[in-house]
Amino acid sequence: MPLSLIDSARHIILIIHKDPDADSMGSACAFYSYLLRSQKKLTLFCASETLNPDLAFLPWFDKITNRFPEEGDCMISFDCGSNERFGIESSLPLINFDHHKSNVLYGLYNIVDVNAISTTQVVYDFFVANSIKINGKMALSLYAGLLDDSKCFSAFRCDVTTFATAQALLGFGADHALCVEWLYNRRSLASMRLRGTLFREMKILLDGQLAFFDVQLSHLEDSGATIPECKLILEEALRMYTVKAGLMKIDHPYGGAKLSLRTDGSIDASKIMAPFNGGGHINRAGAQLKNDERQSAVDEIILMIKKEFV
Ligand SMILES: [Mn+2]
CATH class of the missing domain: 3.90.1640.10 (inorganic pyrophosphatase (n-terminal core))
Structure with a gap:
């Protein structure tokens, strides 16, 4: 016991x-x-x-x-x-x-x-x-x-x-x-500045159902914001009327990237992250990507989400 x-x-x-x-x-x-x-x-x-x-x-x-x-x-x-x-x-x-x-x-x-x-x-x-x-x-x-x-x-x-x-x-x-x-x-000035930038650069895909954020090292360096602060911005994207899922790729300083997926529950985030050795819950899941799979994994995930929405 x-x-x-x-x-x-x-x-x-x-x-x-x-x-x-x-x-x-x-x-x-x-x-x-x-x-x-x-x-x-x-x-x-x-x-x-x-x-x-x-x-x-x-x-x-x-x-x-x-x-x-x-x-x-x-x-x-x-x-x-x-x-x-x-x-x-x-x-x-x-x-x-x-x-x-x-x-x-x-x-x-x-x-x-x-x-x-x-x-x-x-x-x-x-x-x-x-x-x-x-x-x-x-x-x-x-x-x-x-x-x-x-x-x-x-x-x-x-x-x-x-x-x-x-x-x-x-x-x-x-x-x-x-x-x-x-x-x-509590929100830092850095996170508020980054929030402005990320929402301006956010891509709205799949007929407004998916919000995608591509966070590069320069975003973090220029603003001084942290990775947990990025994730709060991702969660905020789900407040938009049509958005059912938010995907964020955060490039890692030592190569590779972190992927975070948030959903409104209509699709299972942990299922989508599973092929990438990730895990989590229905509403939120994450995975770590190697350098060479960064872009292909994002494309693949967007395709998987598209299939779920049909
Ligand atoms: Mn927990």
Whole structure:
């Protein structure tokens, strides 16, 4: 059982995925708070060299390290559809907490609920099922993931469970205003400048149903905006009346590119990203492209989306 693996471990490594979001980091930080009670050695690991500063309000943000420890007894991953999201390789026994439809169940224990709106919802359910007391820090961390993955409770997937969990977490001390302020209301000048540029250059394809953004290195360098800020712009494109899907290619400084697909749910983004070793959810998915496949992959994906719309 997952709890007996945790009980028997002396050193537990908590894994946040590369390019972390509030869901992965919030889940890991909540679990970190819980495990602090057990007097075990803990490592809060994320392979990314830099972390999105908009997540600095989460408890234990300063404890996150990109150095994977040489020794440990078990690992727990959060919000990782595959172990490629870790950015490291390790054969330690693993507990996999996730909600991605594309999760390949790579753990020794897989606590995966594809119907959950966030991984923090899965972690919350685990805490409740095991009568684990939720303190203020845990509640804030879990609420941040719930808020972010539900797009500030605007996603169609929000249901009675989402709001019941939100209510419970607020009761345990989560601070709604703080989460909204850090995750939604704050925008850098750089991102506003880039937003103008990207919307001006956006291509509208497939009879207005697909918005395509081609983000080049110069876009990021000239504006100073970050990749997470680009993704907010992509999500905004879905607000247009006719747009059912948004596709963004972001060129990577070390070659290759990142692809992000967002949909209104009428087509399955994770299915479209699957042939490119990507994954995600119905509404959003991503993949990493190698240098030589950048353009062909974009053309192919646009064709796949076209077929879905017919
Ligand atoms: Mn998530």
